[in-house]
Amino acid sequence: xxxxxxxxxxxxxxVRVVAVDRSTPRHSLVDLNVSTxxxxxxxxxxxxxxxxxxxxxxxxxxxxxxxxxxxVGSPEAFGLRLARHFAGSFDWISGARVAVESxxxxxxxxxxxxxxxxxxxxxxxxRTAVVxxxxxxxxxxxxxxxxxxxxxxxxxxxxxxxxxxxxxxxxRDRILATAVTxxxxxxxxxxxxxxxxxxxxxxxxxxxxxxxxxxxQQTLYAxxxxxxEQHDAVAEVRFxxxxxxxxxxxLSAFGLANDLEGQPGAxxxxxxxxxxxxxxxxxxxxxxxxADIAWxxxxxxx
Numbered sequence: 001x002x003x004x005x006x007x008x009x010x011x012x013x014x015v016r017v018v019a020v021d022r023s024t025p026r027h028s029l030v031d032l033n034v035s036t037x038x039x040x041x042x043x044x045x046x047x048x049x050x051x052x053x054x055x056x057x058x059x060x061x062x063x064x065x066x067x068x069x070x071x072v073g074s075p076e077a078f079g080l081r082l083a084r085h086f087a088g089s090f091d092w093i094s095g096a097r098v099a100v101e102s103x104x105x106x107x108x109x110x111x112x113x114x115x116x117x118x119x120x121x122x123x124x125x126x127r128t129a130v131v132x133x134x135x136x137x138x139x140x141x142x143x144x145x146x147x148x149x150x151x152x153x154x155x156x157x158x159x160x161x162x163x164x165x166x167x168x169x170x171x172r173d174r175i176l177a178t179a180v181t182x183x184x185x186x187x188x189x190x191x192x193x194x195x196x197x198x199x200x201x202x203x204x205x206x207x208x209x210x211x212x213x214x215x216x217q218q219t220l221y222a223x224x225x226x227x228x229e230q231h232d233a234v235a236e237v238r239f240x241x242x243x244x245x246x247x248x249x250x251l252s253a254f255g256l257a258n259d260l261e262g263q264p265g266a267x268x269x270x271x272x273x274x275x276x277x278x279x280x281x282x283x284x285x286x287x288x289x290x291a292d293i294a295w296x297x298x299x300x301x302x
Contacts, residue, residue: 005046009097009297011037012057015064019072027117030072033101036060036082037297039134041092053092060086074193075100076140076186079131087133095134097297101145102127124148127197128183132294139294142197143183149205150177150244155213173260175269176213177244178279180204183301184227185294187235196233203227216243216279224283235291236284238301243277246270 013035021028038060044050064082072078079098086096104122107114128143158170184200207226213219224237246269251258258268280302295301 005043008042008046009037009039010042010054010057011035011097012060012064015061017064017068017072019068021071025116029105029119030068031103031105032068032072032075032078033103034064034078034082035099036064036086037097037099038086038093039096040090040094053090055086055090055093074197075102075127075129076131076142076191076193076197079129080133080138080140080189083131083133083138087135095132095293097130097132099298100129100131102129130183130294130298132296134293138189139291140186140189141183141294141298142186142193142200143181144201144204145179145181147180147182147201147204148177148244149180149208150175151209151213154211157215159214175246176216176219177246178216178241179244180208180223181240181300182223182237183298184234184237185291186233187288188233191233196231200227200231200234203230216241216277217281220279220281221283224281228283228285235288236282238280238282238295240278240280240300243279245272245276247272 015034015036017030017032017034019030019032021030036057038055040053042053044052045054063085067078067082067085079100083096083098086098087093103126105119106122108118108120109115110118125147126145128141128145130141130143132139152175153173155174155176156172157174158172160166160170182204186196203226204223207223208219211219211222220239220241224239227234227237248258249268249270251268257263260267282301
């Protein structure tokens with residue numbers, strides 16, 4: 001039996017960078033969480049403790065800060081700059097992966113006017129980008145996490161098989177809620193990253209709202225299908241979407257009806273945080289070449 005070193009990578013995880021452009025009285029702010037990983041000939045470091053090929057993780061962190069000094073731009077563009085730099089820095093480094101989380105901040109308004117240098121953190125959703133440079137070939141994944149959405153009607157769930165353990169009643173009218181994690185792979189790097197990202201996000205939201213859903217799986221596919229139909233630059237979309245269950249509260253003990261029959265007053269639900277259904281899937285063009293390396297090291301999808 002021979003024991004050999006398998007696939008490996010190393011890097012600096014979660015470098016927190018806040019870059020403030022103060023070149024004008026109206027400041028702008030970028031808030032990032034950047035993780036780098038290098039791939040290549042690092043066998044001697046593992047098997048013999050020889051660090052001759054190890055670009056320190058501290059140097060990777062410093063590179064992130066130094067590159068931010070020149071301006072960040074979009075997460076995708078910043079990730080591409082870093083990944084290309086690392087992949088080309090030494091002969092023994094064959095590739096690099098840079099993952100970026102971008103946190104949004106909105107200006108605080110004072111007297112109805114947006115303030116020049118005061119901000120508040122926006123909602124929980126996070127913009128993401130993962131850039132992989134393998135040799136000279138770049139791959140870009142864009143995405144979003146924790147995009148929480150809800151439809152108060154326009155969703156059904158019925159027609160499923162029933163076994164001895166099935167207790168869930170069928171419904172023709174329910175709340176559908178989820179926290180969308182979506183990542184999509186671009187077929188090119190010649191893009192206006194911010195414009196395409198905004199367009200894909202709008203497509204996801206509009207399709208969720210407009211689709212009369214018979215299952216969260218159906219909604220997932222409709223969202224991915226719409227992205228591919230409306231955005232030629234996107235090669236595939238992958239989703240991970242928890243079903244945030246809302247159950248009608250039983251108010252009968254108080255002599256109160258609580259149903260969907262249009263009676264006066266609010267319908268009251270219990271929002272359960274766990275356990276939850278987890279729906280995952282991918283929607284892709286069948287004529288686009290797969291790029292498995294673009295997804296390597298990106299967990300959370302089937």
